[in-house]
Amino acid sequence: MNWNDFERLKCFPQNCNCEPMRFEHLILQPIAVLTSLPFIILGLFYIRSEKDFHLRVLLGLFIVLGFSSIFLHSSFILISNFFDFGSIFAIISWTLSYLYFKKKSNLTFFLTLIGLTILSTLGIYFFPHNPVGVFAGYFIPAVIAIGFKLNQHRPTRKNIVRFFRAVLLIILGGACFILDRQKVFCYNNIYTHGHSIWHLLVAVALYEQYKFFKEYK
Template sequence: MPTPILVKLLLQAALATLLMLMLWIGLDASLPGTVWSVMTISKSALTVEYCEFNHPQRFFHQPINTYSNLAYFFFGILILLIARHDYRNRVNRQANRLADFPLLSVLMGSCFVYLSIGSAFFHASLTYVGQRVDMNATYSILITLLGITLYHLVYRIRLSRLQQRLWVAALVAVIGLFLPLALLVPSSRLVPALILLLNAGMVMHFVQFRAQRSIGLVLLSLTLVVLAIYIRTLDVQKVGCDPYSFFQGHALWHLLTALSSFCSYWFFRFTKRRPPQLG
């Protein structure tokens, strides 16, 4: 795919994100904060976990932390558009292993959108259910990226279309299993463990295909997520905290983790020899 077509996909994703922003603005302006009052408040709200001020009268209790989730939405739509391209252009499918498995990109893009909506739901409502959905959506991205990594590490194995569907179904099942698992293992341990496992797998795949993969993307992805964790920690500890500021540390966490996750996807989906080609 020529670069102009990739730019077209970026513009389409940006347009979809703009439309979603307009929808969210409309919801925040027209619905009262009391909509969430029938739901159980999260521990995060009770302990004032994040710096941003809670506006209980607004539909979006934490507006900046809510709107910043559009970063996940943008990348999710972009990946779904790439998946659609892969479905329509399978002539060159042998050139890229992920291009030959567009359903896996569909799952990846869907997880980004899931996190966008799930995290927005949590920061808008500050409810227990929202917090659970937010955390599960976070795990869904990591699990899917690990699934993509494993699929590439066993590169000698070619999956049939049926086997591809079964692999995606298995990943969805694992994502579902993480709903109860998240209650047993603290996210402060599980999330870093999954991140380290993901980056270790990416390094292993880079060793397998040095000519095609970029170690720079691995380092960039890891750097972005480490920086995101650092900023989130400062936000939780209220270091340099201004509850009424337009700039919120947790909102930056959303942007950086979205970029980091997309870098991981980019590492597998695009080759180094002909960037930014698909297939």
């Protein structure tokens, strides 16, 4: 596979993030690829025993996110960016669809999930130079909508802690993402860069999300 045969991201090769590119290898950023594996491991670990259909879909999305992230950091071709951000947006869309449409029908749930994911991912197409802004433009209203719905059902204190912990981890991870993208604190003599920390923090946040909805009634 020669990634040079495909259109690359506009940031490629020098302005994407801190981890150096290994141009002579199939995988351009091995550390970012390794830190994408927790998404896959998390999904595979719980999906085997999970009986709830909707939660199995969520765990499946974790797995898709892991492979999408590996695809992006292996290639940095243009389409990989849509898979990567689209997977993240799909997990946000799942949360909204689950809370607002779970009780209607599986068809309504899936149509909402797919529709919201496509609409949010289109933001990456129209604003390719500002993916952080596109993410924030979906994440912030989604958190407000999720909080509003949860408040109606009066979740337990444990659930509330899980919710805020997950949101805080995403915010901290987002800060690492932005600093890494702006190439702040780039050091060639270390192996863990800001984007890899973003991966790890998001993985913990997804664990909290799964446990939250596992306990949520």
